[in-house]
Amino acid sequence: MTATRQRANPVTQRLRASSPKSVICQEEAAKVMAVEIVGTVHITSPVYVESVSGSRITDVDGKEYIDLTMGFGPHVLGHRPAAVEKALADQITRGWHWGIHNPLQHRLGEMLVEAAPCGEQVVFCNTGTEATMYAIRAARSFTGKSVVAVFDGSYHGVHDYALLEAERSSDRHSPVPRRRGAGIPSEILETVTMLPYNDEAAFDLIRANADRLAVVLVEPVQSSNPRTDVGPWLRRLGEVCREAGVLLMVDEVITGFRLAYGGGQEYFDVHADLATYGKALGGGMPIGAVAGRADVMSVFNAGNGRARPIFSGGTFSGNPLTMAAGIAALTQMRDTPDLYPRLNALGDRLAEGVNRHARRYGMPVTMMNAGSMFHLRFAEGQIRSSRDITNRYVEAEHIFYQHLQERGVLVPGIHLAFVSAAHTEADVDAVIEAATASLDSLRNDGMI
Numbered sequence: 001m002t003a004t005r006q007r008a009n010p011v012t013q014r015l016r017a018s019s020p021k022s023v024i025c026q027e028e029a030a031k032v033m034a035v036e037i038v039g040t041v042h043i044t045s046p047v048y049v050e051s052v053s054g055s056r057i058t059d060v061d062g063k064e065y066i067d068l069t070m071g072f073g074p075h076v077l078g079h080r081p082a083a084v085e086k087a088l089a090d091q092i093t094r095g096w097h098w099g100i101h102n103p104l105q106h107r108l109g110e111m112l113v114e115a116a117p118c119g120e121q122v123v124f125c126n127t128g129t130e131a132t133m134y135a136i137r138a139a140r141s142f143t144g145k146s147v148v149a150v151f152d153g154s155y156h157g158v159h160d161y162a163l164l165e166a167e168r169s170s171d172r173h174s175p176v177p178r179r180r181g182a183g184i185p186s187e188i189l190e191t192v193t194m195l196p197y198n199d200e201a202a203f204d205l206i207r208a209n210a211d212r213l214a215v216v217l218v219e220p221v222q223s224s225n226p227r228t229d230v231g232p233w234l235r236r237l238g239e240v241c242r243e244a245g246v247l248l249m250v251d252e253v254i255t256g257f258r259l260a261y262g263g264g265q266e267y268f269d270v271h272a273d274l275a276t277y278g279k280a281l282g283g284g285m286p287i288g289a290v291a292g293r294a295d296v297m298s299v300f301n302a303g304n305g306r307a308r309p310i311f312s313g314g315t316f317s318g319n320p321l322t323m324a325a326g327i328a329a330l331t332q333m334r335d336t337p338d339l340y341p342r343l344n345a346l347g348d349r350l351a352e353g354v355n356r357h358a359r360r361y362g363m364p365v366t367m368m369n370a371g372s373m374f375h376l377r378f379a380e381g382q383i384r385s386s387r388d389i390t391n392r393y394v395e396a397e398h399i400f401y402q403h404l405q406e407r408g409v410l411v412p413g414i415h416l417a418f419v420s421a422a423h424t425e426a427d428v429d430a431v432i433e434a435a436t437a438s439l440d441s442l443r444n445d446g447m448i
């Protein structure tokens with residue numbers, strides 16, 4: 001939908017009129033920023049944050065929202081949990097960046113090894129993107145093979161090897177990858193292959209390509225279609241990779257410390273060789289990490305007799321502020337026994353509440369969720385993978401999020417949303433009420 005058409009919508013106009021300071025921020029940002037961090041174009045009425053607390057965000061116009069953004073996932077415990085805030089404040093008095101080693105690194109490393117089912121050794125970096133990039137490099141070095149497989153509908157960050165999507169016209173059982181966006185060399189396509197998600201056809205493709213495949217990358221739960229019915233398929237994927245001599249890398253950047261303390265590997269009982277982390281591991285500070293089998297991880301180490309270790313490094317990797325926040329957050333997550341049952345129940349309650357309403361009125365929407373992460377998908381019928389989601393309702397989808405925002409609920413422009421330990425059942429019920437009323441508005445306007 002064009003910006004002009006969106007702006008003509010009454011809800012867009014009302015939101016802009018009630019957010020004068022955010023509108024000014026957007027105009028000022030457009031002058032200096034080539035692109036904003038998130039596609040705020042998807043939230044046509046701009047929102048710029050002033051402060052946060054628990055489950056709430058307050059914007060620069062003084063409006064408070066129930067926040068379902070949760071920093072794009074890291075804030076499993078909600079905004080500004082006291083233990084993390086204190087750890088950060090204490091650390092700041094000792095310094096926040098040193099470059100050379102600090103003891104907090106191996107303390108967080110030990111916690112990650114304890115939590116990550118496949119983790120015997122770890123390497124820290126600063127983002128999930130770096131983590132998947134390093135895992136790919138490690139897998140290529142360890143196996144001596146060069147091709148990397150990603151799944152249709154996946155997301156593994158913004159480096160060239162991960163920015164792929166399926167040609168929509170290609171067969172859903174043997175998707176053909178294309179580069180996602182400009183500026184990625186076509187040669188990349190010779191080093192990657194794409195597999196169908198949640199589809200047994202992937203197993204034959206892995207076997208057929210075993211000689212050249214170094215590693216298969218999989219999110220235990222894809223952001224594009226969050227679900228928990230993929231356990232048997234994921235376990236079979238692990239077996240097929242093992243039999244074929246191909247490494248399996250589970251991308252836990254979102255699911256790590258969110259679905260369960262041991263992430264998707266624990267939740268689905270899937271066995272991997274490598275796993276990548278980010279988001280929640282840093283307690284809300286920038287972080288990435290690779291964890292994996294000791295023999296695979298040994299490729300990072302120059303001191304293990306290897307002629308050529310892989311190159312790794314990063315000015316801010318393992319910085320004490322991030323390490324301190326991560327230790328405080330993980331300690332609280334690990335030591336709160338009902339955290340994950342409660343989080344997952346909150347997510348299920350939200351999805352069930354919205355889906356009940358949608359079913360009752362025959363609306364073409366499904367609130368997909370895996371525990372506390374969810375994504376409202378506009379599509380008719382069953383969604384087996386991202387291939388079942390078309391852009392037929394894209395206009396309705398954009399306007400839906402504006403109705404939600406007007407009713408005091410904020411979902412990020414990427415539309416993958418989260419509840420946290422700071423959300424209450426009453427918050428979730430308020431979100432259900434806002435979401436169902438917003439869907440009714442779309443229906444009354446003939447958009448769905």
Ligand SMILES: Cc1ncc(COP(=O)(O)O)c(C=O)c1O
Nearest residue numbers: 127128129155156157251253278
């Ligand atoms: C599964 C997955 N992997 C990797 C990334 C990239 O992480 P980052 O944004 O920290 O680079 C993301 C980001 O959302 C993700 O969802």
